[in-house]
Amino acid sequence: xxxxxxxxxxxxxxxxxxxxxxxxxxxxxxxxxxxxxxxxxxxxxxxxxxxxxxxxxxxxxxxxxxxxxxxxxxxxxxxxxxxxxxxxxxxxxxxxxxxxxxxxxxxxxxxxxxxxxxxxxxxxxxxxxxxxxxxxxxxxxxxxxxxxxxxxxxxxxxxxxxxxxxxxxxxxxxxxxxxxxxxxxxxxxxxxxxxxxxxxxxxxxxxxxxxxxxxxxxxxxxxxxxxxxxxxxxxxxxxxxxxxxxxxxxxxxxxxxxxxxxxxxxxxxxxxxxxxxxxxxxxxxxxxxxxxxxxxxx
Amino acid sequence: xxxxxxxxxxxxxxxxxxxxxxxxxxxxxxxxxxxxxxxxxxxxxxxxxxxxxxxxxxxxxxxxxxxxxxxxxxxxxxxxxxxxxxxxxxxxxxxxxxxxxxxxxxxxxxxxxxxxxxxxxxxxxxxxxxxxxxxxxxxxxxxxxxxxxxxxxxxxxxxxxxxxxxxxxxxxxxxxxxxxxxxxxxxxxxxxxxxxxxxxxxxxxxxxxxxxxxxxxxxxxxxxxxxx
Numbered sequence: 001x002x003x004x005x006x007x008x009x010x011x012x013x014x015x016x017x018x019x020x021x022x023x024x025x026x027x028x029x030x031x032x033x034x035x036x037x038x039x040x041x042x043x044x045x046x047x048x049x050x051x052x053x054x055x056x057x058x059x060x061x062x063x064x065x066x067x068x069x070x071x072x073x074x075x076x077x078x079x080x081x082x083x084x085x086x087x088x089x090x091x092x093x094x095x096x097x098x099x100x101x102x103x104x105x106x107x108x109x110x111x112x113x114x115x116x117x118x119x120x121x122x123x124x125x126x127x128x129x130x131x132x133x134x135x136x137x138x139x140x141x142x143x144x145x146x147x148x149x150x151x152x153x154x155x156x157x158x159x160x161x162x163x164x165x166x167x168x169x170x171x172x173x174x175x176x177x178x179x180x181x182x183x184x185x186x187x188x189x190x191x192x193x194x195x196x197x198x199x200x201x202x203x204x205x206x207x208x209x210x211x212x213x214x215x216x217x218x219x220x221x222x223x224x225x226x227x228x229x230x231x232x233x234x235x236x237x238x239x240x241x242x243x244x245x246x247x248x249x250x251x252x253x254x255x256x257x258x259x260x261x262x263x264x265x266x267x268x269x270x271x272x273x274x275x276x277x278x279x280x281x282x283x284x285x286x287x288x289x290x291x292x293x294x295x296x297x298x
Numbered sequence: 299x300x301x302x303x304x305x306x307x308x309x310x311x312x313x314x315x316x317x318x319x320x321x322x323x324x325x326x327x328x329x330x331x332x333x334x335x336x337x338x339x340x341x342x343x344x345x346x347x348x349x350x351x352x353x354x355x356x357x358x359x360x361x362x363x364x365x366x367x368x369x370x371x372x373x374x375x376x377x378x379x380x381x382x383x384x385x386x387x388x389x390x391x392x393x394x395x396x397x398x399x400x401x402x403x404x405x406x407x408x409x410x411x412x413x414x415x416x417x418x419x420x421x422x423x424x425x426x427x428x429x430x431x432x433x434x435x436x437x438x439x440x441x442x443x444x445x446x447x448x449x450x451x452x453x454x455x456x457x458x459x460x461x462x463x464x465x466x467x468x469x470x471x472x473x474x475x476x477x478x479x480x481x482x483x484x485x486x487x488x489x490x491x492x493x494x495x496x497x498x499x500x501x502x503x504x505x506x507x508x509x510x511x512x513x514x515x516x517x518x519x520x521x522x523x524x525x526x
Binding site: 250251252253255257270271272273274275285286287289290 | 335336337355357358374376377393395396414415433434
């Protein structure tokens with residue numbers, strides 16, 4: 001069992017409150033996943049700037065001087081903002097793809113959570129309420145975000161085992177369920193040059209979508225292909241720079257509720273997660289159909 | 299009418315109060331529950347003829363194990379509504395999530411919106427009337443009782459069916475293993491007329507098709523028919 005929440009804003013006036021709404025939704029899903037929690041927030045793009053979110057269990061040593069070390073390595077300006085065990089590095093977008101490798105070289109053991117123009121990922125072991133407080137998630141603004149509360153069934157309770165998983169620029173995926181063909185898919189993806197970092201089945205699903213989108217698929221097409229190629233139980237909620245997608249396996253035993261108004265599209269593993277959203281009383285609320293791809297782009 | 303507001307009462311207090319009212323035989327037979335906010339296990343285990351109206355939407359297992367009580371939900375219901383109901387009536391104004399009425403032994407469950415997958419799974423005597431559609435694998439391994447669907451049914455309706463009776467007015471995406479269409483006889487039209495009336499369902503019995511078990515998957519013996 002796990003909990004998923006997601007919010008995709010259509011009305012940008014709500015953007016300053018995204019973190020607050022998403023955090024409340026996340027905390028409501030605590031009893032579906034008290035092991036660990038994570039959130040991906042898509043903020044406003046800054047022209048020519050890329051962001052890399054990193055995590056360390058020894059943030060003091062790992063983040064001290066990291067901005068200047070990275071600036072020297074890439075030959076361009078870098079700024080850093082630290083939030084507990086995570087830090088967001090801002091750098092010239094031209095260096096975004098090279099930065100994760102350079103960072104791991106500069107600080108062995110540093111974990112790259114995400115990279116891209118708008119995405120930031122924060123995830124840790126612990127109760128969702130505590131994880132949210134450590135990173136100040138309530139204060140975060142953004143256009144869309146996805147959160148996950150984890151009850152581990154398949155791999156260890158660790159920071160890297162928490163969701164969301166990000167395997168491509170501005171991409172993330174959260175998963176409720178368990179896959180049964182992820183070892184085969186891992187081998188297929190390795191041949192295609194896509195590496196996964198953990199033993200986690202959900203990361204393989206994220207990498208699969210990255211691979212499909214690298215091949216030119218849209219988010220919606222990649223999700224359609226996932227229905228053919230992924231075996232097991234899943235409700236996925238997926239984010240890209242401009243998009244937000246949902247898909248459930250054909251059996252659809254992992255719960256899902258969606259709500260849509262003129263102002264937003266929201267996802268919750270349960271209706272409980274949605275009850276405090278503005279205008280929920282008159283929102284269109286429905287259960288996403290099995291084996292059906294839903295996605296929105298701005 | 300007595301009102302319990304879940305904004306200032308907890309779930310255990312609510313259920314204990316309703317259960318006591320159901321079995322106490324007192325005068326307080328009409329109850330209203332405010333602010334359900336998708337909470338789980340609301341109004342469960344009621345064992346007496348009280349009437350409960352839940353104003354809003356509920357989470358998992360609302361009205362589970364109901365006996366004699368009438369539970370009315372003005373919003374939608376989460377998974378497992380009226381699970382293992384024994385008797386009484388449960389009415390959902392909105393939609394119901396998966397496995398509505400699962401394993402129910404008696405009573406009437408009315409869903410005025412759609413029900414999702416596995417509606418009436420393993421039902422054992424409950425009557426379920428869905429005004430809208432039902433999802434895939436509905437009435438899976440259904441043993442006894444009646445499932446009436448005014449809309450369409452999803453894939454594998456009535457898979458591994460025993461002796462439950464299924465009536466669908468709209469289309470059936472596919473029938474499950476050992477489920478077949480059967481002739482509509484006068485007794486079935488009478489049964490449907492009664493259920494549709496009790497469920498406030500705007501449909502005529504003649505508009506439905508009947509489905510039932512081909513009885514090839516399990517060992518059916520006519521001498522045991524009254525057991526179902």
